[in-house]
Amino acid sequence: MSSFSLKAIIIAITSAIILVLYPNILNYNFNLLNNFLVAKDTDELVVGNSVAKNCLEMDEILLTPDELARYDGSSDSRGLYLAFLGIVYDVSSGSQHYKPGGSYAFFAGKDATRAYITGDFSQAGLSDDLTSGVDVQSFDGIRTWIDLYEKDYRRVGRLVGRYYDQFGCPTDARQWVSQQIHRSDQLKEQEQDLLLVFPLCNSEWSGQTNSGRVWCSRQSGGYDRQWIGVPRQLFMTDKKQYRCACVRDSGPPTEPAIVYEEEEDSSSSVVANNDHNQNVGDLNNPLLKSYDGCDPKSSECKISD
Numbered sequence: 399m400s401s402f403s404l405k406a407i408i409i410a411i412t413s414a415i416i417l418v419l420y421p422n423i424l425n426y427n428f429n430l431l432n433n434f435l436v437a438k439d440t441d442e443l444v445v446g447n448s449v450a451k452n453c454l455e456m457d458e459i460l461l462t463p464d465e466l467a468r469y470d471g472s473s474d475s476r477g478l479y480l481a482f483l484g485i486v487y488d489v490s491s492g493s494q495h496y497k498p499g500g501s502y503a504f505f506a507g508k509d510a511t512r513a514y515i516t517g518d519f520s521q522a523g524l525s526d527d528l529t530s531g532v533d534v535q536s537f538d539g540i541r542t543w544i545d546l547y548e549k550d551y552r553r554v555g556r557l558v559g560r561y562y563d564q565f566g567c568p569t570d571a572r573q574w575v576s577q578q579i580h581r582s583d584q585l586k587e588q589e590q591d592l593l594l595v596f597p598l599c600n601s602e603w604s605g606q607t608n609s610g611r612v613w614c615s616r617q618s619g620g621y622d623r624q625w626i627g628v629p630r631q632l633f634m635t636d637k638k639q640y641r642c643a644c645v646r647d648s649g650p651p652t653e654p655a656i657v658y659e660e661e662e663d664s665s666s667s668v669v670a671n672n673d674h675n676q677n678v679g680d681l682n683n684p685l686l687k688s689y690d691g692c693d694p695k696s697s698e699c700k701i702s703d
């Protein structure tokens with residue numbers, strides 16, 4: 399064998415080994431060229447003559463949506479990837495879910511973050527857009543999915559588009575999602591506070607008579623307490639609807655009081671209370687209204703349609 403063919407064989411074998419060990423290496427170079435970027439070191443990219451910050455972690459790559467689409471697990475695809483909130487994961491170890499024919503094959507090769515929240519798996523629903531039609535409480539679920547993908551799958555890199563720019567840096571849309579997640583945390587905390595001050599009532603309803611009753615007890619709402627309370631309708635500012643609450647009707651009011659916050663549309667908040675000297679518990683809270691025809695001191699109220 400000539401020394402030339404020996405060298406060619408050694409080069410071919412070495413390239414094959416590199417490709418097996420680093421399957422993304424072609425993609426990496428492709429991406430950099432695609433974006434007219436040349437890697438200078440791990441933190442900086444040279445764009446034309448100027449140096450820009452690169453937000454990627456050491457072993458992360460950038461993919462465009464078209465490139466990601468080539469990782470949908472089909473027979474001629476490059477692998478099995480998906481993106482969640484702009485982060486690309488290699489989900490080949492969960493191929494039973496994501497490969498063609500799998501229950502969640504529609505997530506492969508794209509970022510369909512919206513569908514994880516809405517459960518709308520139609521073509522239109524498989525989008526990464528969370529800016530409309532998703533209420534703030536739903537952002538709570540995002541963390542669960544991030545945790546799942548971070549724990550069970552290898553992070554490949556970032557998807558250039560809605561959530562990361564061409565340097566892999568978070569966009570305004572990504573910051574906005576973080577704010578929404580934070581806001582949903584706050585609402586959850588407020589909901590917990592609200593359940594202690596205004597526990598849920600017991601209730602029963604008859605479809606035959608279209609009537610029922612709500613009543614309070616020391617354990618109603620699953621909150622074991624010293625007082626029973628009287629049923630009132632509590633306006634939930636985030637959901638813009640009423641629910642039955644058992645309200646303490648003696649002693650000083652809860653401090654600080656939970657009230658509606660005008661400027662922060664759709665949220666309840668806490669403010670100082672002025673009712674200290676009144677022995678009315680939380681009955682004067684502005685979020686409450688009585689049940690029609692019910693004795694205001696009764697621990698039970700009849701309700702009808």
Ligand code: HEM
Binds near residue numbers: 495
């Ligand atoms: C918004 C609605 C839903 C979404 C976005 C969703 C999404 C997913 C995803 C992404 C996986 C794969 C997780 C992984 O990679 O390990 C999965 C697994 C699974 N899902 Fe769902 N799912 C939804 C609703 C449901 C419902 C309603 C059911 C049952 C009636 C269900 C049953 C399952 C089962 C059995 C698995 C497999 C779990 C395992 O093998 O570990 N899913 N789901």
